[in-house]
Amino acid sequence: MHIRSRAATAASLLGALVSSSFLSACAPGSGSTSDADTAETISIVGFAVPEAANKNIAAEFQETDEGEGVRFQTSYGPSGDQSRAVAAGLEADYVHFSVPTDVTRLVDEGLVAEDWDAGANQGVVSRSVVVFGVRDGNPKNIRTWADLVKPGVEIVTPNPASSGAARWNALAAYGQVMSDGGTEEEATDYVDKFFENVVSLPSSGRDATTAFLGGTGDVLMAYENEAILAAQNDEGFEYVLPDTTLLIENAGAILEDASEPSQAWLDFVLSDEGQTQFALTGFRPIRDDVDFGGTVEGAADPSNPFPPVETLLTVDEDFGGWDEVSTKFFDEENGLIFQAILGAGLSLE
Template sequence: MRRLRTTITLAAAAAATALVLTACAPTAVDGSRGGDASGDAGSDVEPTTLSLVGFAVPKAGNDAAQELWGETEDGQGVTWETSYGASGDQSRAVADGLEADYVHFSLEGDVTRLVDAGLVAEDWNAGENNGIVSQSVVVLVVREGNPKNIQSWEDIVQPGVEIVTPNPGSSGSARWNILAGWGSVIANGGSEEDATEYLRKFFTNAVALPGSGRDATTAFTSGTGDVLLSYENEAILARQNGETFDYVVPDQTLLIENPAAVTVDADPKAQSYLDFVLTPEGQEAFAHVGFRPLTGDVDFEVEGANDPSDPFPTVPTLLTIADDFGGWSATNDTFFGDEGLVTKIQAETGKQ
């Protein structure tokens, strides 16, 4: 396996700097998208343009993987048009007509929406990885030096602690965060009633509910709140780009699994890119910007991690949607539907 070049890592981090510090909104259906070049088309290579629509968080990973894939035979001559924003908003935009060859979302439901619309094949998740291409864990991002000594999920719902997390109405990242908090109560022996009361305290302490995970990071780095609920990779990437906050990996947290798929009318090269992302080299590209690789442990340092030589520590109690919540179909209805628990608590607390 070719080692991921340092230049790739630095380029991906630099490209993501503006996104860490600036909100990223979904692109309009009129096609006014940003472009990322991948590969140098020679005179004997027919140029191809692929459209990627995704949630904001994995942009740096995709940028790095696209550059490496651009060096392969299939990737040569490919130019990328990309649109990044909040996962739910991006999924709805594709369903409404935004062109996409390859989609990369936060939640399974954002892909199944496109299956229902006839835009993605029903067997999109039939492979060994069940459609998952990137993974991380929910962490607690705190101010430098951790002045409030936040170490656990219980600490963030104490009086006077200000929470920043994206809004579950638009952001898949938010749903992972909220379920991680709920799950920590159950994992510690609490009842569902205890977990429900936990969420009431959680939303009472929420001082900002931005539209996406990336917007939440921007709010926190701009000075809002005491603790940011985030993907581990978001914390690592921000530190790679010069942010000075700390982050805590709780003893109980949730494994974040992000799906990707090609659309039914996609150029065949889109499938080639998806296949590449799942290779050890593709996963290494994502690992260098903070994602936990699907292919196992890493044997290289990851800048920005708490311990670069051991960037992805084992979590004592790692919850999953499948094993601990019964899958996304039931979970979405129970927690985030019109009559869902979280929906009701947001209304009760005025944090919608």
């Protein structure tokens, strides 16, 4: 078992992602762009989970004065892979990644301004929480984190080598032990047992959902919004919001050489209109005062779609921030989570 070099595969990854890009626009005949169109095109590169929300926000944006005539070219996939592809040359005006370290990679490359996270939102454009997806009727009676590590429970979670969603899941698993008064040794032991029960490590959060819907595993580690969106698409599964979980904060930024309407797009994403569209596809708005109507179809309780969490952990307050997290948990050689995965006999390929 080994951890592959991500930098070594960046060029081939870029080629694969470029071929998967497509253009989305409300104007007819918008299957390609010319040089004249480029200034009015926003190229979005993002992780897989918010694709539906971004499509809805784009449609709303195109109805505004700033968005009139703007076209969208999009590419979605695993967050880490998408970030590496942009660093390798994939065209992007706006990036929407699962974790902020995937944006700071582009800062280090000189592609995104160093102060990208200096605003009131601190670079966060969408939020969610970690939940447990379970089979109809919850036959394994999964209610708590302790239930996940019982013998015979099969877990599906994405691969943290490529997926940001996987990193939130793994941190939540570790953090809930510490929050309950456990030691670092006990938290590490829990994570080891957790990955011993993992039966599938798909490349992205969306691929993990697809695997679970296809019959793999008893429990899906997921974003709350991914569970809600699945129900909206008539592919629903029950989900459990544990008493202790982790706040997921997804990062968004425009690039230094972004097309002219890109800043207006980012402003719209952060506006009440943009955050309403996130809420309606299952994301928790980044501000508590966003009025999305109070009802979200597909939620466990549509009239109370985002119930408060008894103990809500955050990376900054409970883990010391992403710089510390990246070294301690996800270093390719000695990261605690990567070591747990390899120790369980799983592959990070």
